[in-house]
Amino acid sequence: MNAIDISNLDVWFGSGADRADAVRDVSFKVADGESFGLVGESGSGKSTILRAIAGLVPTWSGEMTVAGETLGVRRSKAFYRKVQMVFQDPYASLHPRQSVDRVLSETMGLHGVTDIDKRIGRLLDDVGLGPGFRFRYPHQLSGGQRQRVAIARGLACEPSILLLDEPTSALDVSVQGEILNLLTDLRQEHKLTYVMVSHDLGVVGHLCERIGVMKEGRFVEVLAVDEMRRLEAREPYTRHLLESSINSIR
Numbered sequence: 001m002n003a004i005d006i007s008n009l010d011v012w013f014g015s016g017a018d019r020a021d022a023v024r025d026v027s028f029k030v031a032d033g034e035s036f037g038l039v040g041e042s043g044s045g046k047s048t049i050l051r052a053i054a055g056l057v058p059t060w061s062g063e064m065t066v067a068g069e070t071l072g073v074r075r076s077k078a079f080y081r082k083v084q085m086v087f088q089d090p091y092a093s094l095h096p097r098q099s100v101d102r103v104l105s106e107t108m109g110l111h112g113v114t115d116i117d118k119r120i121g122r123l124l125d126d127v128g129l130g131p132g133f134r135f136r137y138p139h140q141l142s143g144g145q146r147q148r149v150a151i152a153r154g155l156a157c158e159p160s161i162l163l164l165d166e167p168t169s170a171l172d173v174s175v176q177g178e179i180l181n182l183l184t185d186l187r188q189e190h191k192l193t194y195v196m197v198s199h200d201l202g203v204v205g206h207l208c209e210r211i212g213v214m215k216e217g218r219f220v221e222v223l224a225v226d227e228m229r230r231l232e233a234r235e236p237y238t239r240h241l242l243e244s245s246i247n248s249i250r
């Protein structure tokens, strides 16, 4: 089964002379349990695809079937129980005056999760934080710990799909590997499907099975991570991209 099936997706912002076409005629499928990466130069439309799936862009056309739902203009509450997004900067995405406990219990309460108390303890263990972090505030956490809280929030209502928008790029290099390992373990333990945006081909190689290479809103090509490592790109643009990151992908 496919967790995600996207056909002919176009996303644009503005209209008339101010119209910007951010995503053009993009199609791809992601199998249940697969991890799919979106790579390409800055402004090529990677984050916009995630935002379109999550219902965060107003104007799009095409077909999107995600977690068994054919998507329209609005996302249902049930959709957000199945599909969650983790953003690049955990400091910006966590409310400064909300403790870890409140962040997690509010998310669970919103989605009608029962047994919240026990679940928070388990979630904190799952993301490698433990009970000592439960009543801390964002400013009392390191960048890596904050991202672990953001991941715990993403997992709080037991989704099947996580949309990861540069989940390690705001972090110290020394912490990036830890978060990538955590995401790898969580995918296995919770049988998750990932779509991950990253400008770092090393990060994508670590976590994904296939990558979609983007340029100016379009897919240039889709290739397996093994092909990426062997520099087996069909398109000159991809070859150039791979060759310029040769040290991080091998």
Ligand SMILES: Nc1ncnc2c1ncn2[C@@H]1O[C@H](COP(=O)(O)OP(=O)(O)OP(=O)(O)O)[C@@H](O)[C@H]1O
Pocket (backbone or CB within 6 Å): 013, 014, 020, 021, 022, 040, 041, 042, 043, 044, 045, 046, 047, 048, 049, 197, 199
């Ligand atoms: N809300 C918006 N209004 C107008 N234009 C937008 C908006 N969001 C994105 N864009 C434009 O859409 C294009 C794609 O942006 P997007 O953020 O998806 O690129 P990206 O590949 O994720 O880039 P980066 O790697 O720098 O994050 C860019 O030209 C951007 O300026």
